[in-house]
Amino acid sequence: MFSYFKRYMKSIFWSALLLFLVWGGLIVCRVNTSNLLSNIPRGIKLLRYMLPPDWSALPSMVGPALETVQIAFVGTVIGAALAFALSLPAASNLTPYTALREFARGIMSAERALPDLLIILFFVAIVGLGPFPGVMAVAVSSVGMLGKLFADAIEEVDPRPLEAMETVGATWLQMVRYAVLPQIIPSVIASTLYRFDVNIRMSIFLGVVGAGGIGFNLINSMRLLRYQETMAAIMVVLVLVVACEKTSEFLRSRVLGQEVLK
Amino acid sequence: MKFKALLTGERKKEEERYRRYFEKYYGVGLVFAALFFWSWRSLKIYPELFLSGIPHFIKLVGEMIPPNWQVLTGGNVAMAVLETLSMAFVGTVFGAILSFFLGIFAAQNVTPAAPVRELCRYIMALERAVPTLIIILLLVVFIGLGPFAGMVAIAIGSVGMLGKLFAEAIEHVDPRPLESLEAAGATRLQLIRYAVLPQVIPSFIANSLYRFDINLRTALFLGIVGGGGIGLNLHVAMSLFRYADALAITVIVLLLIVTAEKFSDYLRKKIIGQEVLS
Numbered sequence: 001m002f003s004y005f006k007r008y009m010k011s012i013f014w015s016a017l018l019l020f021l022v023w024g025g026l027i028v029c030r031v032n033t034s035n036l037l038s039n040i041p042r043g044i045k046l047l048r049y050m051l052p053p054d055w056s057a058l059p060s061m062v063g064p065a066l067e068t069v070q071i072a073f074v075g076t077v078i079g080a081a082l083a084f085a086l087s088l089p090a091a092s093n094l095t096p097y098t099a100l101r102e103f104a105r106g107i108m109s110a111e112r113a114l115p116d117l118l119i120i121l122f123f124v125a126i127v128g129l130g131p132f133p134g135v136m137a138v139a140v141s142s143v144g145m146l147g148k149l150f151a152d153a154i155e156e157v158d159p160r161p162l163e164a165m166e167t168v169g170a171t172w173l174q175m176v177r178y179a180v181l182p183q184i185i186p187s188v189i190a191s192t193l194y195r196f197d198v199n200i201r202m203s204i205f206l207g208v209v210g211a212g213g214i215g216f217n218l219i220n221s222m223r224l225l226r227y228q229e230t231m232a233a234i235m236v237v238l239v240l241v242v243a244c245e246k247t248s249e250f251l252r253s254r255v256l257g258q259e260v261l262k
Numbered sequence: 263m264k265f266k267a268l269l270t271g272e273r274k275k276e277e278e279r280y281r282r283y284f285e286k287y288y289g290v291g292l293v294f295a296a297l298f299f300w301s302w303r304s305l306k307i308y309p310e311l312f313l314s315g316i317p318h319f320i321k322l323v324g325e326m327i328p329p330n331w332q333v334l335t336g337g338n339v340a341m342a343v344l345e346t347l348s349m350a351f352v353g354t355v356f357g358a359i360l361s362f363f364l365g366i367f368a369a370q371n372v373t374p375a376a377p378v379r380e381l382c383r384y385i386m387a388l389e390r391a392v393p394t395l396i397i398i399l400l401l402v403v404f405i406g407l408g409p410f411a412g413m414v415a416i417a418i419g420s421v422g423m424l425g426k427l428f429a430e431a432i433e434h435v436d437p438r439p440l441e442s443l444e445a446a447g448a449t450r451l452q453l454i455r456y457a458v459l460p461q462v463i464p465s466f467i468a469n470s471l472y473r474f475d476i477n478l479r480t481a482l483f484l485g486i487v488g489g490g491g492i493g494l495n496l497h498v499a500m501s502l503f504r505y506a507d508a509l510a511i512t513v514i515v516l517l518l519i520v521t522a523e524k525f526s527d528y529l530r531k532k533i534i535g536q537e538v539l540s
Contacts (some may be wrong), residue, residue, distance in 0.1 A: 022355050026346035028341075043404035050403065106416035115519055117482045117493055118512060121500045124320045125508075131305040147270055203391045208395070208486060209497065212305075215395070219487065222399060234396050242391055262335035 047225070054228035061217055061236050062179040068213035068240065071131050072196060075138025079199075080192045082110075083143045087150035088176065093162060094154060095111055105151070111144030116202060124209055134211035138199050149191040150184070157183040189255045193248040200244045203239055213233070320504060330506035339495060343518060345409045346491035350474060350522075351482040353416025357477075358470040361386075361421045365428030365466075371440065372432060372454055384438070390422035394480055395487065402488040412489025416477045427469045428462065433460040467533050471526040478522050482515065492518070505525060 005012075089150045090104035117143050123133035161179035170178070207215020214237055223227035267501025333339060368382035398415040404503050438458040446455070492515055499508040516537040 021351050025413075027350035028344050029352065029413050030350040031410045031413070039405060043406075046403045047400070056305065067305070070305055074298065074301045074305060074307070081286060092402065113483050113516075113520060113523070117479070117486075117496070119516065121496060121508075124506070125500055126322055127311065127315045128318075132311050132370045133306055135307060201395075205395050205483060206394055218395070218399065222402075227392065227403065234399070237393065237396060238391070241393060244390070 023075055028241045035058075042222075047201040048228040050231040053227065053231035054226070055232055055233050057217075057221075057229045058236070061214060063235060064207070064212075064214040065240055066237050068203045068207070068215070069132060069200065069244065071211075071213055072138060072199040072205065072244075075135045075203070076137065076142060076192060076196045076199050078147055079139035079142030079195070080188075082139065083146035083150055084188070086143065087154060090147065091154035093157070093159065094172070094176065094180070097132060104147075108144045108151075110146040111140065112148070114141075114144075116141045120206060120211065124211055128209040129212075131212035134203065134206040134213065137206065137211065138202055141202065142195050146195055148189055149261045150188055153184045153187045153191075154180055186255050190252045192214055192253045193255075196248050197245050200241060273391035286348075303432070325503075325505040326509040328506065329513060330504075330508035331510050333499075333507040333510050335529070339492065339511065339514065342485075342492040342495050344515060346478070346481045346485065346493065347411040347518070349409050349416060349484065349489060351492060353413045353481070354420060354470060354474045354477050356413070356475070357420030358424055358466070360417065362466070363456035364421060364425040365432060366454065368425065368429040368434035371437065371459060372450070383429075386422045386425045386429075388422075389418065390426070394419040394484075398484050398487050398489060404525070407488040407490070407492045410489065412481060412484040415484060416480055419480065420473050420477060424466075424469055424473055428466055428474040431462045431465050432458055464533050468530045469519055471530045471533075475523050475526055478519060 054057060081101065084103050086108060089097075089100050092101060095101045095104075108152070120133075121135040122139045123140075127133040127136065157180055161183075165175050165179050171237070203213055204215045204218075207213040208219045210216070214233060218230060218233045218237065221233060223228075294465055306309045345497060364382045364386060368386065369380065373379050373382075377404050394415060397418050401411040401415050401418075405414065439461075440453060443453050443457045453516055481489070482493035482496075485491035485495075486497045492511065495513065496508060499505075499511055
């Protein structure tokens with residue numbers, strides 16, 4: 001018996017600590033069983049108000065849904081372009097200057113640490129409401145992840161073409177164009193498509209803070225207690241997300257393993 | 263191009279290759295460019311907007327500095343930070359517990375029943391497809407406003423990723439202990455406990471810690487949609503144009519995120535490579 005206790009002592013200690021923290025968290029979030037139980041029937045009743053979805057609101061949602069996709073698309077393209085420009089000085093095989101490399105890497109990791117919410121709220125504060133701050137927020141929030149992926153891809157290219165070109169006296173731009181780009185373009189496109197999937201979700205959220213798109217229909221119909229309309233918007237969002245994901249998956253599978261820009 | 267042609271000495275062949283390459287990709291490029299400019303136009307983005315943003319930006323910075331630290335000393339902000347943190351933490355723990363079971367029932371080598379496996383995989387894939395925003399909206403209707411809805415949303419939102427990673431980790435365990443225990447006539451529970459868990463628990467904890475980092479950021483968002491917490495404070499300060507307050511809250515948010523990330527990094531490093539439950 002005691003040997004068992006000894007064996008599991010560490011696990012018991014950590015479990016107890018975890019349990020204690022969870023308990024504290026539940027208190028902070030004001031969760032208690034009595035209001036939980038009384039809320040369930042009310043919740044089911046309210047969820048029933050959402051059905052059936054109000055399909056008559058559908059035509060008015062096509063425009064915002066399109067806008068959501070456009071924000072994600074334009075934002076991703078701009079973000080990828082910025083990230084690419086940053087990834088060249090961040091790759092050790094293309095940049096002999098350590099300071100420049102550290103600077104570029106620093107910008108990217110600082111951006112990754114920044115929560116997307118801060119980026120969105122600041123762009124809305126600077127540029128005002130509408131799709132433009134949304135595009136900017138999507139673009140900036142993509143730079144950290146894409147820049148790092150691009151830079152890592154550049155650092156992993158086959159060094160032989162680079163060395164060969166260097167010996168025959170190619171300029172830096174020629175080296176990038178003929179020794180690096182052909183090797184990284186497929187992975188650059190694939191990473192960008194993946195980021196597009198992430199950004200479409202972010203773009204849906206943008207509407208909530210007033211930066212355009214279907215998110216506004218979602219949150220506004222909810223505020224006005226038009227639950228059936230909310231349900232229709234939810235359906236639109238689901239179709240949108242799944243369609244974009246499938247498209248980008250299809251494109252990704254086409255691009256990877258292909259030779260581009262040889 | 264000149265350089266390359268000189269290099270190979272076969273200019274003609276080179277040009278032929280470029281022509282073929284052009285023919286292959288220019289259609290794709292054109293469609294892409296057309297889509298981009300159409301989107302750009304219909305979003306009404308004009309270069310002037312960048313320029314007109316600059317004086318606005320300067321004004322904004324002027325109003326933000328110095329940050330109004332007094333806003334932090336009111337009990338409201340401390341409580342909101344605690345709420346966000348609890349939402350993310352408890353949500354991650356519940357999400358991890360849910361994904362623990364889903365992961366076990368979705369792994370081929372410990373769950374022989376194909377329908378159960380498929381069902382679990384389907385649930386997880388469905389969850390990954392649904393944006394967290396929709397989960398929280400439904401929960402706000404179901405539970406009502408407040409951090410509890412945010413907590414449940416985070417728990418549900420973690421299941422897809424954590425469950426999938428856990429199921430994959432289980433499927434990739436060293437099969438030899440499993441086989442020898444099975445040969446010795448161990449029950450399924452014993453099999454899981456002694457042959458599988460010791461191998462997968464460290465990665466499970468590490469993944470959960472990583473998910474906690476993501477969930478803390480999600481918790482900031484959820485505040486706005488009705489979950490409460492520091493995200494809501496920031497949104498309110500911004501929409502009331504109290505920029506000095508907003509900057510003070512931003513500093514706190516950044517501190518929170520960076521500290522939590524460092525802490526979970528540290529724990530992750532300690533756990534990976536360790537033997538847990540062996």
